[in-house]
Amino acid sequence: MFFTAKVDRKMAEEKLNELRHQIDALDHDILELISRRARCAQEVAQVKQKACQASGEQAVFYRPEREAQVLRKVMQRNNGPLNDEEMGRLFREIMSACLALEAPVRVAYLGPEGTFTQQAAIKHFGHSAVCTPMSAIDEVFREVSAGAVSYGVVPVENSSEGVINHTLDSFMDSSLQICGEVVLRIHQHLMVSENTRRDHITRIYSHAQSLAQCRKWLDAHWPMAERVAVNSNAEAAKRVRGEWNSAAIAGDMAAELYGLEKIAEKIEDQPDNSTRFLIIGNETVPRSSEVAGNDKTSIVVSMRNQPGALHAILEPFHVHDIDLTRVETRPSRSGIWNYVFFIDFEGHQEDPVVHKVLERLGERANDLRILGSYPKGVL
Structure with a gap:
């Protein structure tokens, strides 16, 4: 034996x-x-720089459509045992590091550090990008417009709490283009510091959206605790470090950054809770695929205040069988009781059928602006 x-x-x-x-x-x-x-990648950078020197144009190193193509191919060819998303994340980091050899991508995001927007920026650009936090959404827009950074990352909608109006309103005052999107699964955790007396928690900090996303859980487990809305989940985590009677609701990145302990995980009321973020920049993005459904287009339409205005907008999409993914209405700044419509739909502005729809809308609308065509989120 x-x-x-x-x-x-x-x-x-x-x-x-x-x-x-x-x-x-x-x-x-x-x-x-x-x-x-x-x-x-280094050779690619040299070729681009020489070509741009000859033409007098500025070299563009980051190509959203090219990265989407590469990631799609990787995930299509993957045979396991790693799942497609895990394999895609590995290649995202390889591409991020290689791109940094050409020219580091500079990105502004809605901060401070430790927010879900920072997490979305890293998910999209990888850890080799140079990411800078901004204190407000309009500051992200200004940094990109001024050329201080190449791209910005801003939240636009949450699956349970709806659209972020500040982001939509910022597009009304900006000429920036949407270059991409990121969809991030949002997991909220209740966390405390080493100084917290857990049996005496009387206050819970978080962003208003996060408090709303965890409303039912808080009602059931901490009904007597005061819920205090702050500017970001990262600020909530930071406050808890200096108090003995408070807790914070935030994500994994904030817990790691501020050294907090999670005492309850995934407390969001909706298990599929997710937030969509937009990548904004100055360049238009070519089609990432000839296959329908791999690209999206966002537009803003201003209509005269008259009966049937919404039908006039939607009818061309129905006639040409184009799938709308989002329609939002915001008050117009041009007059009382006038409205503008923010619309997302599948397809690229270079597609012939989309071009026809945009032409018909242009004939009917007071104003039509294409906010951008861009690859659908891959990861």
């Missing part, structure tokens, strides 16, 4: 050593291939 167990251990050790040698060899191959890819 003892002899058999000893033999089994020896055979297992030999098998493990063999597998470790295989992993070491594969790691060597992976390292070589990543280095080759990085050198290729």
Whole structure:
């Protein structure tokens, strides 16, 4: 019996050593291939710089449509055992690091550090991007407009709490383009600091949206605690560090950044709670695919205040069988009881059928502005 167990251990050790040698060899191959890819990225940068010097144009290194194409191919070709999204995230980081060799992408996001918007920025651009927090959505727009950063990341809607009006209103005063989107699954956690007396929590901090997303859970578990809305979940986490009788609702990034302990996880009322973020920039984005449904377009339409105005907007989409993904109404600044419509739909402005729809809308509308065509969120 003892002899058999000893033999089994020896055979297992030999098998493990063999597998470790295989992993070491594969790691060597992976390292070589990543280095080759990085050198290729450097050559791409040199070619772009020479071409732009000759033409007098400014070189553009980050191409949203190209990254969407690469990620889609990776996920389509993936045969496991890693799932498609996990594999996509790995390649996102490789592309982010390689792009940083060409030129680091500078990104402004709605801060402070530790917010879900920062998490969305990293999800879209990778950890090699240079991300700068801004204190308000309109500041993100101003930084991109001024050229201080190349892109901005702002929240636009939550699946349970609806649209972020401040973002929509900012587009009405801006000429920036939407270059992409990120959909982030939002998990809210109740967290405390090492100084918190858990049996004496009388105040819970969070952003108003997060408090609303956890309303039922709070009613059931902390009905007597005061709910205090602050500018961001990161600010909520920061406040808790200096108080003994408070807790915060925030995400994983805030917990890690401010050294807080999660005492209740995933407390959001809707298990599929998610927030959509927009990537804003100065360039128009070409089609990422010839396949219908891989790109989206966002527009803002101003109509005369008359019966049937909404029907006049929606009818061309119905006739040409274009799928609307969002329609929002906001008061117009041009007059009382006038409204503008923010519309998202599947398709790219370069598509012939979309071009026809936009032409018909232009004939009917007081004003039509294309906010951007961009790849649908891949990850």
